Amino acid sequence: DAGVTQSPTHLIKTRGQQVTLRCSPKSGHDTVSWYQQALGQGPQFIFQYYEEEERQRGNFPDRFSGHQFPNYSSELNVNALLLGDSALYLCASSYMENTEAFFGQGTRLTVV
Amino acid sequence: GESVGLHLPTLSVQEGDNSIINCAYSNSASDYFIWYKQESGKGPQFIIDIRSNMDKRQGQRVTVLLNKTVKHLSLQIAATQPGDSAVYFCAENDYKLSFGAGTTVTVRA
Numbered sequence: 001d002a003g004v005t006q007s008p009t010h011l012i013k014t015r016g017q018q019v020t021l022r023c024s025p026k027s028g029h030d031t032v033s034w035y036q037q038a039l040g041q042g043p044q045f046i047f048q049y050y051e052e053e054e055r056q057r058g059n060f061p062d063r064f065s066g067h068q069f070p071n072y073s074s075e076l077n078v079n080a081l082l083l084g085d086s087a088l089y090l091c092a093s094s095y096m097e098n099t100e101a102f103f104g105q106g107t108r109l110t111v112v
Numbered sequence: 113g114e115s116v117g118l119h120l121p122t123l124s125v126q127e128g129d130n131s132i133i134n135c136a137y138s139n140s141a142s143d144y145f146i147w148y149k150q151e152s153g154k155g156p157q158f159i160i161d162i163r164s165n166m167d168k169r170q171g172q173r174v175t176v177l178l179n180k181t182v183k184h185l186s187l188q189i190a191a192t193q194p195g196d197s198a199v200y201f202c203a204e205n206d207y208k209l210s211f212g213a214g215t216t217v218t219v220r221a
Contacts, residue, residue, distance in 0.1 A: 020143075033208060043156065043200055056208050090155050097207045098144065101148030103155035 002027060004093050004104035012110045013081050021076040021107045025093030032074040033101065034066060043090055049074050050097055063065040081111045116145075116204050116212045123217045125196075131189040133215045135202035140183060144205040147176060147187045149198045150214070156201060159187070192221050 013019050016087045025032050031050045036045035043059035049068035073095075078085055078097045088108050094101040119134040132164040137145070137210055141163035160171045163184070164188050169176050178199035199214040 002155065006155075035209070040213075042203075042213050043209070045208045045210070049206055058208070088155075092209070098205060100158060100161060101205065101209060102158050103148075106155045 002100055003092055004029075006089075006091050006104035006107050008107060009105065010108045010110075012112060015083060015111055016082050017083055018077065018079045018082060019109060021089050021091075021109070022073065023076070023091030023093075023104060024073045025091075026102050028092035029095050029102075030072050031094045031097050032068060032072065033092045033094075034074070035092065035103075036060070036092055037106070038085075039086040047074070048097070055097065072075045073088075078109075083111050085109065086111045116202055116210055118217055119212065120147075121213065121216055127192060127194060127218060127221050129192055131196065131217060132190045133185075133187045133189075133200050133202075134156055135185050135187075135212060137185070137202075137204055138146045140180075142204045142206065144184075145176075145178065145218050145220050146205055146209070148201045148203060148211075149196075150201065159200075161182060161205070161215045182205070189217075192217075192219050194221065 033048040034046040037043040047057040063079045065077045088106045089108045090102040091104045092108045116137045125131045146161040147159040150156045162169045162176045173190045178185045197219045201214045203209040203211045
């Protein structure tokens with residue numbers, strides 16, 4: 001039983017570019033949440049998708065957007081990248097919205 | 113500000129001893145908490161969770177205690193091993209996870 005998988009594992013982008021990160025939830029899970037983790041800090045909630053809709057959103061600008069597909073997988077898109085967007089981006093999945101949440105290994109994004 | 117916070121940023125433990133990691137929360141309505149372990153370069157790993165209808169929950173070598181009166185929870189790791197070296201987070205789960213800054217546990221041989 002595969003857990004939460006994310007791709008790519010590492011990514012280097014130039015300031016101003018756009019990036020798309022992908023996440024496949026754990027088998028049986030239907031809810032996907034995205035988090036940003038800066039070095040030395042705890043993960044910060046970006047947004048959550050359930051039934052292909054954004055259900056909740058954290059304090060992140062509109063440059064951060066997402067999508068959930070019918071197979072429950074999800075994408076995180078970040079436009080107009082800033083140096084400060086460099087972080088570990090984590091995807092977490094759960095069955096419905098307020099149950100055990102399991103994380104993927106993350107995508108390390110570096111903006112130069 | 114943070115809704116959950118850890119008491120100590122670092123903890124050094126002798127191999128074989130028990131570890132106790134503490135966490136405080138501010139919202140008295142919080143009713144679901146999860147402890148995660150994060151090793152370097154990896155995503156957080158689910159350890160154990162607890163809901164407010166319980167005071168204590170045990171897993172394999174781990175115990176979580178919840179004191180709703182003082183809004184405090186703790187994670188106890190029995191017989192700490194080198195593989196327990198990691199950053200530990202408590203998180204409030206209110207349809208989204210709110211994390212504190214984490215406690216770095218270092219196990220001394």
